[in-house]
Amino acid sequence: MNEFITVIEGLTELFQELIQIEQTKLEAAKKNRITHVEDCMNKEQAAILKLRGLERKRELCQEKMGFEGCTFQEILSKTTGSEHDMLKSMFNTLTDHVRLFQDINDSARTMIEVNLHMINKAINNSQNGTTPDNKLWGGQI
Template sequence: MNDFSAFADLMKQFIELFDTLIPIEQDKLDATVKNRVAIVEDFMHKEQAAVMRLRGLEQKREAEQKRLGLEGCTFRQILEKIPDTDAAMLKPLFDRIDGQIRSLQSLNGTIRDAIEVNLRVIELNLTGDPAGKATYSAAGQKTENGNNKHFSSRSI
């Protein structure tokens, strides 16, 4: 009979890591949207440290699964193969990790999209392309930025 307490402790370490990584990713997204490049770089350094820790935890997880005779199994497969009492202990941990991973994937996709938009704007500005410089009047007519007054410049 296998003792799954060490594996459960390892899963708790993953949860703690993701609990610190998710706010970093959210702050990185906020900085990306606001074009705060230096702040994005700082968050990337924090992210790199977390990724190194994640790699270490992954190696421990693989070794622990091998020790338990569950090498190469997914969390779902582990729950199917182990006694119900152990599965009851691990399932909430697996569910929490699954939710955290989904949050991270969503944040990373949004960050990637925001960075791509920012890079596209930079490319357009560097090439002198007027795309993105046009605005639209209240009637929906396309105007160039220098040709109409900004709403804040009008007298009230």
């Protein structure tokens, strides 16, 4: 069980890191700082590799504990006492971190899509001989 707890703590820490990366990416996207967005995406790729490793460890730990293929809720239903309380708290924290990461990730993705749309619009305007609307870019073009 200690190894499983360590893995859950590792997942929680990783999602805390991912939340920071996503927040930085969102701010960079808002400010049209493409190189910062790219840096964040590189950090995300490294974190995803780490996530895959932790997920594999989690699966192995669950298998050793007899919880192979079980969800966190199913594991909680099979534990009691202080072990149950500790795992419930850990699972809730991890769930909160995952949700926050997903929310920020969705916002960053939307901001990047908006920026790409504005870039495409500016390209189309320049190809058609019209002038891009500086207000869309905050006067940055």
